[in-house]
Amino acid sequence: MDSLDQSDGRETAAAISAALERLWVRFLPEMRARVEILEAAAVALAGGTLSGAQRESATSAAHKLAGTLGTFSLARGTVLARELEQLYAGGDGPSSETAAQMAKELREMVEGRTTPAAG
Amino acid sequence: MTRKILIIDDEDDIREVAALSLESVAGWEVITAGSGAEGLARAAEQLPDAILLDVMMPGMDGPTTFRELRKNPLTAKIPVLLLTAKVQSTDQRRFADLGVEAVLFKPFDPMTLSTQIETALGWS
Numbered sequence: 473m474d475s476l477d478q479s480d481g482r483e484t485a486a487a488i489s490a491a492l493e494r495l496w497v498r499f500l501p502e503m504r505a506r507v508e509i510l511e512a513a514a515v516a517l518a519g520g521t522l523s524g525a526q527r528e529s530a531t532s533a534a535h536k537l538a539g540t541l542g543t544f545s546l547a548r549g550t551v552l553a554r555e556l557e558q559l560y561a562g563g564d565g566p567s568s569e570t571a572a573q574m575a576k577e578l579r580e581m582v583e584g585r586t587t588p589a590a591g
Numbered sequence: 592m593t594r595k596i597l598i599i600d601d602e603d604d605i606r607e608v609a610a611l612s613l614e615s616v617a618g619w620e621v622i623t624a625g626s627g628a629e630g631l632a633r634a635a636e637q638l639p640d641a642i643l644l645d646v647m648m649p650g651m652d653g654p655t656t657f658r659e660l661r662k663n664p665l666t667a668k669i670p671v672l673l674l675t676a677k678v679q680s681t682d683q684r685r686f687a688d689l690g691v692e693a694v695l696f697k698p699f700d701p702m703t704l705s706t707q708i709e710t711a712l713g714w715s
Contacts, residue, residue: 484616488701491611499604535647536602539676542698543608550698554678 496544496585503540503582509533510556510578514571522565530571531560537578549581594619594714597637599630599656600645600674608701609643609674617705627651631659634666641712643695646675646686654689661690670712674699 513530516522534557541549556574559566566574596619600606603625610621622637624630628651634642642660646653653673660666673686676697686694693711695704709715 485702488611488615491615492608492701495604495607495611499607502604532647535676539697540602540604543605543701544698547698554676558679 492544499540500582503537506533506537507575507579507582510537510571510575513560514568514575517566517571518568527560527565531557534560541581544585546581546585549578552577552581592714594640595622595637596620596708597622597624597630597634597639597642599624599627599633599642599648599653601625601648602645605645605674605697609699609704612699612701612704613708616702617709619705627653627656627659630656631663631666634660634669635663638665639669641670641672641692641708643672643674643708644691646673646677654686657689657691672708672711 509529510533513522513526516526534553537553538550538557541547541553552574556566556571556578559570565571594617596613598606598609598613598621600609600623606623606625610623613619613621622633622639624633627648630642630644631651644653644656648656651659653675657671657673660669660671670692673689673691673694674697675682675686675694677683677686678696683694695707695711699707706715
């Protein structure tokens with residue numbers, strides 16, 4: 473019975489893992505869009521043109537990435553995104569260098585995540 | 592035991608992963624709503640065993656949705672678990688003060704989400 477349970481557990485884990493990979497592929501455009509918002513905010517910060525609305529969008533994009541990336545095995549991405557969210561939500565906001573570096577790292581994580589071969 | 596869970600979250604990816612998790616791992620029936628307003632309607636129609644409610648949503652946010660659920664006699668007794676990516680202690684205290692059954696955190700592990708819910712609600 474135990475071995476049957478273990479077998480069922482392994483099958484469930486494999487099925488979940490496969491389904492998660494499909495969901496990652498499906499939601500990759502949304503992940504990329506969130507990173508793009510952070511990249512644009514970093515550029516605006518560097519140019520001194522970051523608006524309140526843009527800062528709010530960056531806070532929201534970072535918040536969403538923080539809540540999602542870890543579920544897709546990108547725990548470090550959640551940590552980075554959460555830190556960036558707190559910086560944008562805080563009084564001074566991030567420095568342009570920090571914002572750019574963190575957005576760059578998030579981009580690399582999202583683009584570098586292994587996805588299964590098509591088909 | 593088969594349970595019926597309502598997930599209210601404006602983010603499609605979170606809704607889908609949570610639904611996948613609860614259906615596949617626990618075998619529960621899952622219904623979803625993409626906004627607080629839709630969630631209120633679905634809760635009253637479907638009378639789920641529990642509600643997993645996102646905190647930050649455009650329009651009606653999670654705390655407001657929770658208060659509206661409690662005002663309706665049909666949904667007032669349904670256990671509500673907040674699901675949030677906010678981890679700061681001030682946020683956690685604020686959420687706990689609302690009177691929800693539990694606060695769960697994003698990101699969640701799809702393999703253990705149902706266990707977290709069972710533990711929080713004393714279903715296990």
